[in-house]
Amino acid sequence: MIHKYTSNGYFIVLDVNSGAVHVVDELFYDILDYLSEDNLPQTCPAEALSALQEKYPQKEIIETYEEILALHEKDLLFSSDDYEKFASMMTPSPVKAMCLHIAHDCNLRCQYCFADTGEYMGHRQLMSFEVGKAAIDYLIKYSYGRHNLELDFFGGEPLMNFDVVKQVVQYARSLEKEHNKLFRFTITTNGLLLDDDKIDFINKEMSNVVLSIDGRKEVNDRVRARVDGRGCYDSIMPKFQHLVQKRGQDQYYVRGTFTKYNKDFANDVLHLNEMGFDQISVEPVVADPKMPYALTQEDLPEVFAEYDRLSKIMIEKDKKGEGFNFFHFMIDLDQGPCAIKRLRGCGCGNEYVAITPDGDVYPCHQFVGHEEWKMGNVFDQSLDFERKAQFAKATVYGKEECKNCWAKFYCSGGCNANSMQYQGDILKPHKLSCELEKKRVECAIMIKAAEADLV
Numbered sequence: 001m002i003h004k005y006t007s008n009g010y011f012i013v014l015d016v017n018s019g020a021v022h023v024v025d026e027l028f029y030d031i032l033d034y035l036s037e038d039n040l041p042q043t044c045p046a047e048a049l050s051a052l053q054e055k056y057p058q059k060e061i062i063e064t065y066e067e068i069l070a071l072h073e074k075d076l077l078f079s080s081d082d083y084e085k086f087a088s089m090m091t092p093s094p095v096k097a098m099c100l101h102i103a104h105d106c107n108l109r110c111q112y113c114f115a116d117t118g119e120y121m122g123h124r125q126l127m128s129f130e131v132g133k134a135a136i137d138y139l140i141k142y143s144y145g146r147h148n149l150e151l152d153f154f155g156g157e158p159l160m161n162f163d164v165v166k167q168v169v170q171y172a173r174s175l176e177k178e179h180n181k182l183f184r185f186t187i188t189t190n191g192l193l194l195d196d197d198k199i200d201f202i203n204k205e206m207s208n209v210v211l212s213i214d215g216r217k218e219v220n221d222r223v224r225a226r227v228d229g230r231g232c233y234d235s236i237m238p239k240f241q242h243l244v245q246k247r248g249q250d251q252y253y254v255r256g257t258f259t260k261y262n263k264d265f266a267n268d269v270l271h272l273n274e275m276g277f278d279q280i281s282v283e284p285v286v287a288d289p290k291m292p293y294a295l296t297q298e299d300l301p302e303v304f305a306e307y308d309r310l311s312k313i314m315i316e317k318d319k320k321g322e323g324f325n326f327f328h329f330m331i332d333l334d335q336g337p338c339a340i341k342r343l344r345g346c347g348c349g350n351e352y353v354a355i356t357p358d359g360d361v362y363p364c365h366q367f368v369g370h371e372e373w374k375m376g377n378v379f380d381q382s383l384d385f386e387r388k389a390q391f392a393k394a395t396v397y398g399k400e401e402c403k404n405c406w407a408k409f410y411c412s413g414g415c416n417a418n419s420m421q422y423q424g425d426i427l428k429p430h431k432l433s434c435e436l437e438k439k440r441v442e443c444a445i446m447i448k449a450a451e452a453d454l455v
Contacts, residue, residue, distance in 0.1 A: 002078060003406035004032055007446040008312060014445065016406050018079040021333055022071070023449045027056050027064050037078035040069060083409075087343055087397035092350055092388045095142040096149055099354040099365045100135055102127045102165055103156035107192050108232060111223045112257060112285045112293055114366055118156035120356070121369035126161040127357040132168035134378040135355045140179050141381060152186040154354075154365055159193035169205050188212065188255075190224075191236035194243060203247045211240045214256040215268020215282060222261060223293065241276050249278045253327060256282040259293035263302045266310035273324050281327035284436050286418050297432065304439050311443040315450045331410070331444040342396075345412030349375065349391030363391060366417030373420070391416065391426070399427045401434075411437045 001016040011029040013022040022028075034048035044065035052061050071077035104125050106118030118124060136151075143149055151172070153165050165187070172183045187202060188210040202209055213236060214220040221231025244252060254277045258265035265282050272280050284303070287294040295303065310326070317323055346352060349363030353375065361376040361383065362368045376382035396402040396413045414437065418430040 001037065001081075001404070001406060002032065004029060005442055007308070007442055008315075008450070010446055010449045012442075012445060012449060013077070014406065015077050015079050016409065017081045017083065018076050019333070019409065020071075020076040020079070021445055021448070022077070023452070025064075027052070027060060028068065030055070031061065031064055031068060035068070035078075040072050040078060042069070083343060084397050087395045090343065090392050090395055092385065092392040093347070094144040094146045095139060095351060095353055096146050097151070097347065097352040098135065098139045098149075099152045099154050099352070100127070100132065100168065101155065101354060101356050101365065101368060102132070102153045102158045102168075103161040104357050105160055106156040106190070107160065107227060108157070108190050109225055109227055111225075112259060112287055112291075114286070115156065116369065122356075124156075125357045127164055129164050129167045129171075131355070131357060131359045131378065132164055133171050134359055136168065136172045136175065138355070138361075138378040138381055140175060140181060142383060143181070147180060148182050148184065150184045150186065152188065154188050157190055157193070158187055159189050159198060162193070162198060166201060184208075186210065190232065191239045191243075192226075192232060194236075194239040199239075199243045199246060202243070207251060209243070209247070209252045211236075211243070211252060211254045212256070213237065213240060213254055213272070214258070215262070215265070216271045219258075219262045219268055220256075223257075223259060237275065244277060253279045253281045255327075256280075257285050258282055259285045259287075260295055260299060261293055263299060263306060266306050266313065269310060269326060270313065278324040279327075280324060283328070284433075286415075286422070286430065286433060288422075295432065297435075300432075300435055303436065307439050307443050311447055315447060318451070328440040329444040329447055331441070331448065333445070333448055342409040342412055345414070346416075348416045350388055363387070364417055366415070367420070370420070394426055399429060401429050401431075405434070405438075407434075407438045407441050410441045 003014045003016060005012055011024050011026055013024055013029065013032065030052060031048050034045055034051060044062050049058060049061055068077060104118055104120055104122065109117050139149060139151065158165055169185060176182055184207040185205055186208040187206050190212045214224055217233040220233045224232055226232055240254065254272050256268060258268065262268060269280055269282050284295055285293060289296045311329065314323065314326060314329065352364055354362045354365045354368055355378060356368055359378040360374050361378065363373055363375060367373045375384040375387050394413065394416060396408040399413050402408045402413050414429045414433055416426040418433055419426045419428055422430045
């Protein structure tokens with residue numbers, strides 16, 4: 001299977017199964033329209049010669065076809081699928097990552113919040129240290145022989161329960177040597193409660209930190225209001241800048257969401273960069289299409305054009321030595337993810353679980369509150385292994401709409417929670433998210449082509 005497209009003057013051909021990416025000339029690109037991956041003859045097909053001879057010299061057509069055939073023989077074009085045979089072998093893995101819902105409460109009332117402004121379809125509450133302690137014990141037990149473990153303090157707003165955050169970190173660190181574990185902590189915060197003491201602790205103990213802000217003041221404050229309705233930009237921006245100044249430009253993200261209200265989101269990305277941030281993620285809202293801020297199919301042309309605009313701006317900034325990282329355009333074409341990650345993605349419900357303030361276990365943070373997906377509890381150390389196996393087997397080859405998609409090894413089947421909530425089945429991908437992901441991959445590969453031109 002191949003995927004070909006043009007972007008920013010580049011003719012790009014992606015060989016899906018091998019992962020090879022070819023930046024080609026227009027003749028090479030055009031010949032592919034007349035070839036079948038099931039049968040590449042040793043000489044250029046007469047149909048291609050006939051159709052292209054008015055546009056290109058026959059000799060060049062024949063020589064270019066020979067290049068195509070040579071790439072095919074090296075398994076770099078129209079390559080065979082070596083992955084599907086592994087899909088049936090997928091088995092449950094040790095749990096290596098946990099999302100700890102340290103606070104089911106929040107001091108913001110973001111309009112698009114998937115977490116029901118912190119309540120998760122339940123009620124507002126903070127996690128006790130006893131639950132946090134039991135969650136660490138649970139992770140150690142079900143991680144089996146894994147050495148490196150990841151734990152994300154999440155909410156709601158984790159800083160509303162920061163004393164318990166510190167207690168949990170201290171408890172986990174106290175067990176590392178005994179159990180041969182190494183914890184890597186992350187925290188996600190809206191920043192309202194940040195102060196120097198919290199910043200110093202975060203920068204010491206958290207391997208990564210996610211700073212939630214949507215970009216320009218008018219964009220951020222329209223959808224991210226305090227409980228009393230006031231905006232939060234003026235309060236959180238200087239605190240985030242202070243944290244990053246002390247931390248350095250590494251191991252953090254400013255993370256925003258764009259909605260129908262700011263389809264010019266490239267301006268929000270650029271604003272965040274102008275404010276001193278080099279690690280930026282501004283992601284499309286996923287919401288009920290009936291909501292006024294929701295993105296729909298009708299918005300895709302504008303959104304696609306904006307991704308194109310952003311990618312070109314980033315190329316120009318990189319040329320000037322002013323480059324920055326945009327999460328969705330970061331792609332590794334040399335190594336990429338391992339085979340397992342290509343087939344089943346994030347590990348939701350298998351390698352990764354979320355824990356509520358009551359100690360209930362869910363497949364991930366976005367499943368929390370959907371009671372039918374509860375997988376156990378940290379106090380009795382229960383775990384639904386049948387459900388775990390279900391997620392382990394949820395590969396791109398088990399999802400009919402993914403099986404023949406050119407982007408399947410980049411998105412690995414997409415977000416299971418979005419599939420569940422908006423398609424009613426973890427094996428049915430959320431179509432709007434699929435279209436957005438494919439566009440981002442195309443932009444990311446084009447940026448790599450531009451970078452190669454600079455070498």
